Amino acid sequence: MRYQDLILPILISIPLIIIQIVVVPFFSIDNIGPDLLLILVVYFAVKFGQINGLTVGFIIGMMFDLSSGGLLGSAMFSKTLAGFIAGYFHNETSVDTNLSTYNFSLIVLLCAIIDSATYSILGGSLVNLSTAALIINNGLFPGLYTSALSMPLFIFRSKRSFN
Amino acid sequence: MRKFISYLLQNFKEYLLLIILLVTSLTLLSQNDKKGIEKIRTFAFGNFAFVTASLNSLANIFVDNDELNQLRIQNAELMLEVNRLRNYALENHELRNLMNYKDTSSFPFVPAEVISKLISNTQHNFIINVGNKDSVYKGMGVINEKGLIGLISEAHSNFSMVRTIKNARLKIAVTNQRSGVSGIMTWDGTHLIIKNIPSNYDFQMGDRIVTSDFSTIMPPMVSVGIVTKKEITVSGQLSNIQVEPFVDLNKISDLFVLKIIPSKQIDSLQLNLMAQ
Numbered sequence A: 001m002r003y004q005d006l007i008l009p010i011l012i013s014i015p016l017i018i019i020q021i022v023v024v025p026f027f028s029i030d031n032i033g034p035d036l037l038l039i040l041v042v043y044f045a046v047k048f049g050q051i052n053g054l055t056v057g058f059i060i061g062m063m064f065d066l067s068s069g070g071l072l073g074s075a076m077f078s079k080t081l082a083g084f085i086a087g088y089f090h091n092e093t094s095v096d097t098n099l100s101t102y103n104f105s106l107i108v109l110l111c112a113i114i115d116s117a118t119y120s121i122l123g124g125s126l127v128n129l130s131t132a133a134l135i136i137n138n139g140l141f142p143g144l145y146t147s148a149l150s151m152p153l154f155i156f157r158s159k160r161s162f163n
Numbered sequence B: 001m002r003k004f005i006s007y008l009l010q011n012f013k014e015y016l017l018l019i020i021l022l023v024t025s026l027t028l029l030s031q032n033d034k035k036g037i038e039k040i041r042t043f044a045f046g047n048f049a050f051v052t053a054s055l056n057s058l059a060n061i062f063v064d065n066d067e068l069n070q071l072r073i074q075n076a077e078l079m080l081e082v083n084r085l086r087n088y089a090l091e092n093h094e095l096r097n098l099m100n101y102k103d104t105s106s107f108p109f110v111p112a113e114v115i116s117k118l119i120s121n122t123q124h125n126f127i128i129n130v131g132n133k134d135s136v137y138k139g140m141g142v143i144n145e146k147g148l149i150g151l152i153s154e155a156h157s158n159f160s161m162v163r164t165i166k167n168a169r170l171k172i173a174v175t176n177q178r179s180g181v182s183g184i185m186t187w188d189g190t191h192l193i194i195k196n197i198p199s200n201y202d203f204q205m206g207d208r209i210v211t212s213d214f215s216t217i218m219p220p221m222v223s224v225g226i227v228t229k230k231e232i233t234v235s236g237q238l239s240n241i242q243v244e245p246f247v248d249l250n251k252i253s254d255l256f257v258l259k260i261i262p263s264k265q266i267d268s269l270q271l272n273l274m275a276q
Helices: A003-022 A036-048 A050-068 A074-087 A095-100 A102-123 A131-162 B002-011 B013-030 B035-059 B065-106 B264-275
Strands: B109-118 B123-128 B141-143 B148-155 B160-167 B171-176 B182-187 B192-198 B208-211 B223-232 B238-245 B254-258
Touching: A003 A036, A003 A050, A036 A050, A036 A074, A036 A095, A036 A102, A036 A131, A050 A074, A050 B013, A050 B035, A074 A102, A074 B013, A095 A102, A095 A131, A102 A131, B002 B013, B123 B148, B123 B254, B160 B182, B171 B223
Parallel strands: none
Antiparallel strands: B109 B123, B109 B254, B123 B160, B141 B148, B141 B254, B148 B160, B171 B182, B171 B208, B182 B192, B192 B238, B208 B223, B223 B238
């Protein structure tokens, strides 16, 4: 793992955190919105591997917790876990395939479901969430939204690699 | 041991790092209420909020903030006014309820008509068309819109006898409304007189006389008449107060019986006064 591979995502994450906190709430539906930071974590995890993914997830999660005023540790935990899972799809020979096709959106969907559900459990430990609510409302819907928003990224990347 | 550790680090470094980072996250999560963590969060949140506020102000540079602020102020003022009006409505409702309670509880009336009049200088009585069937009983007061007329001296099933204020057998506790001095008023055959009032008591011409709080037969503050004359007796220590009634008994045809049942014990005492 190179330091440059950590610095770049952290630099990108700063404006993304601002957008996530200021702009995304305008596009949220019933408190369900896309997670731009997760797309970034998944992207770097798929591109550079598990260690890079979970480290980036941890740092970005910590920055998000500190900047959003949420419970310190909740986003750290969920983003670390998501980065680790996304890192499983890292393969030196198939990086471009995973990042430039629908695979990326599917990886984002899987990671987003886990990330959202974990964040809900840790952030709302005093709330009695049913299993169905946990999976559907706090996992699947945000995951689908995030996954849909990740599509432009791989479409843009695939066109770029094609050119 | 070193070989084992190096083996773990080489083959399971991702898992080890994952465990370390997750444990760190959970540890921080459990320490959120600690003052040190709170200070860090506050510092980070405050600084980041400054950045987002600056960006927001840049984004809103083309928005007319003055007009928006004025509208917000107006909105808040209107909200407060609505709350004030709501309070007034509640107060009004309560006051109206109180007034209704006072009205209905203090002055239940039974309307009646005068059937016959016994005209006499000492035995002035009326017979009216309401009785026990109308919940009218002995001792109840009789008034009209101008003031006191008398009280029910006898009650039958459909009719009752009213002993008027111009009946010598009727004695009523009254009060000077201005000075609050009380006395017993009676008919002396020509005038309504409050007898044996100490001369130094405050009675002046034109003072209004009303029924007294001491009476359980009549409700207090029912108008009776006005003071027209003050006569000092021969000894000079006492005086008699002459009262002109508000009610013209000769012209009365309609009246009201006050449906107030007096205390039996005090009633008997007052009826004794009546019998004297």
